[in-house]
């Protein structure tokens with residue numbers, strides 16, 4: 001067994017950049033010979049570590065398992081790397097199985113089978129955090145607790161987190177668990193702002209436009225559940241990969257980010273992520289670009305978060321929403 005590290009998982013997730021590995025490993029086809037991307041993965045891992053990343057985010061389904069496979073090859077080729085990083089993977093989504101394009105499966109057998117598959121592909125004995133990828137309406141919390149308990153007792157999983165879950169869903173699950181839920185991964189960004197809109201549109205007719213489960217961020221902050229933000233780079237929307245026909249608000253936001261980056265002598269990516277990290281819930285952006293230059297462009301995000309003024313923070317938000325807040 002690989003020697004255990006003692007870094008608490010909350011410490012490694014809260015308010016820090018996380019590297020999302022969904023872009024590694026080639027295409028989404030299920031052809032195993034399609035793995036051509038070990039070099040790209042190695043360069044991405046190196047760039048991520050250069051910007052201070054220690055936690056790498058996976059899922060069993062990314063590129064049909066190839067994101068984990070290619071990462072496992074990087075680990076095998078780099079002695080000592082596993083001990084310097086934390087690995088997180090997810091289970092619970094089934095793609096293109098038994099005649100269904102997508103369905104969810106958090107049954108005990110599925111959790112155990114999927115974690116064993118991930119460990120094999122990642123060429124490691126344990127993951128630091130296992131996330132339940134999405135809520136499964138057929139989930140039995142006691143069954144999840146038993147499966148995760150077994151994996152923890154075997155040393156294969158060190159901590160459990162969730163993804164795409166509301167406060168009520170986490171509480172329901174937590175009642176049956178023997179260990180605390182340590183993280184919740186949600187899509188949170190300057191582009192996907194429902195998490196923020198829901199906090200200021202309380203008692204406002206505009207609230208009906210937003211379905212974000214109210215109170216989830218506050219619940220996670222109170223319980224010490226680290227918030228991880230996927231889509232944090234808005235898939236380049238404001239930083240070099242604009243939509244074909246950007247709205248006025250989208251163009252204005254891209255310009256404002258460029259101006260703010262220039263004034264500070266930093267990058268647009270750092271300003272975009274720094275804006276997210278300034279939120280007091282301690283949000284950790286999961287950055288998903290495989291491009292080493294774009295990864296390195298995220299380096300100054302924490303510094304921006306420390307120095308961004310309240311007025312700058314609000315100006316970015318109001319510009320992105322395209323109208324004033326109430």
Ligand SMILES: NC(=O)c1ccc[n+]([C@@H]2O[C@H](COP(=O)([O-])OP(=O)(O)OC[C@H]3O[C@@H](n4cnc5c(N)ncnc54)[C@H](OP(=O)(O)O)[C@@H]3O)[C@@H](O)[C@H]2O)c1
Nearest residue numbers: 020021022230231232233234235236240241287288289290
């Ligand atoms: N829990 C969940 O349900 C869930 C869902 C989705 C993702 N995730 C995780 O979160 C990570 C990040 O999510 P994401 O990839 O959807 O979001 P992201 O980090 O906002 O966007 C990265 C994606 O946008 C592309 N892109 C194109 N131009 C870009 C630019 N100028 N700047 C930045 N990116 C640009 C990247 O391609 P290049 O590689 O070519 O730069 C990459 O495919 C994933 O890797 C995965 O680990 C979790």
